[in-house]
Amino acid sequence: MNSFAPLSGLTFTKMHGLGNDFVVVDARLPGPRVTPALAQSLGDRNRGVGFDQLAEIRASDRADLRLDFWNADGTLSGACGNATRCVAARVMDQKGTDSLRIETAAGVLQALRRDDGRISVNMGPPQRGWAEIPLARDVDPLALPLAGVPAAIGMGNPHCIHVVSDADAIALDEIGPLIEHDPLFPQRTNVEFVQVRADGSLRLRVWERGAGVTLACGSGACATAVATHLLGLTPPAVEIEMDGGWLSIDWRDDGVWMTGPTAHVFDGTLAPAWIEAMA
Numbered sequence: 149m150n151s152f153a154p155l156s157g158l159t160f161t162k163m164h165g166l167g168n169d170f171v172v173v174d175a176r177l178p179g180p181r182v183t184p185a186l187a188q189s190l191g192d193r194n195r196g197v198g199f200d201q202l203a204e205i206r207a208s209d210r211a212d213l214r215l216d217f218w219n220a221d222g223t224l225s226g227a228c229g230n231a232t233r234c235v236a237a238r239v240m241d242q243k244g245t246d247s248l249r250i251e252t253a254a255g256v257l258q259a260l261r262r263d264d265g266r267i268s269v270n271m272g273p274p275q276r277g278w279a280e281i282p283l284a285r286d287v288d289p290l291a292l293p294l295a296g297v298p299a300a301i302g303m304g305n306p307h308c309i310h311v312v313s314d315a316d317a318i319a320l321d322e323i324g325p326l327i328e329h330d331p332l333f334p335q336r337t338n339v340e341f342v343q344v345r346a347d348g349s350l351r352l353r354v355w356e357r358g359a360g361v362t363l364a365c366g367s368g369a370c371a372t373a374v375a376t377h378l379l380g381l382t383p384p385a386v387e388i389e390m391d392g393g394w395l396s397i398d399w400r401d402d403g404v405w406m407t408g409p410t411a412h413v414f415d416g417t418l419a420p421a422w423i424e425a426m427a
């Protein structure tokens with residue numbers, strides 16, 4: 149017997165989509181419930197496991213499963229595109245299927261495995277009205293009264309998209325938190341800086357609400373593709389390069405489809421003593 153094996157505790161799976169990394173916990177199994185404090189402690193990259201988001205699987209009577217998303221700061225989000233694709237990939241592997249329906253706070257989402265192994269999720273229609281995004285007051289979501297005149301789009305979570313000439317020149321870790329907490333966003337916001345390249349692809353960098361700079365953001369890529377299309381800069385289907393790699397986004401009649409790779413990194417068990425010390 150491995151003498152380092154924990155006796156019992158909370159099991160989890162570590163996954164990532166383009167370096168946007170996740171701890172996946174199956175709350176249908178016995179074990180401690182996820183709370184804001186547990187999410188925050190688990191998200192600590194030094195004292196916990198570390199993640200951008202924690203995806204909590206729960207039972208659903210409307211779909212194959214339900215997912216709830218926790219940010220590293222212990223707050224909940226209505227959507228997480230990359231975690232949805234990652235969990236879909238793992239569950240499809242386990243069930244031997246190529247399609248899955250996943251209930252989220254933003255609705256029931258369809259996930260599919262493509263022939264090349266990439267996973268697609270239909271994130272549903274974007275929210276374009278100021279109250280649904282939500283914004284604090286009635287302003288034009290495509291021309292916000294903020295520096296740089298960014299656009300706001302909801303994908304089950306709020307996004308503030310800035311079109312810039314050089315996305316790599318932006319001091320994301322300085323500007324990101326200021327916009328995340330701007331009073332125009334009553335639920336705070338994710339913050340995107342996007343550059344439209346000569347070949348029609350997009351270069352995107354994201355400051356995530358509740359997580360900071362991440363290597364990729366699925367809902368951010370969807371919101372950005374919607375915004376650049378509405379602004380007349382791109383067709384409805386576009387390739388987006390983030391720091392962690394590429395996502396294909398396609399805004400169709402039935403919703404915004406997002407396609408990209410996923411990776412299963414490892415499975416683990418939290419030591420009971422760690423859980424007790426954290427409580």
Ligand SMILES: N[C@@H](CCC[C@H](N)C(=O)O)C(=O)O
Nearest residue numbers: 225228229230305365366367
């Ligand atoms: N990484 C995500 C978005 C996660 C949630 C976000 N930080 C929020 O609070 O809305 C994605 O892939 O969509």
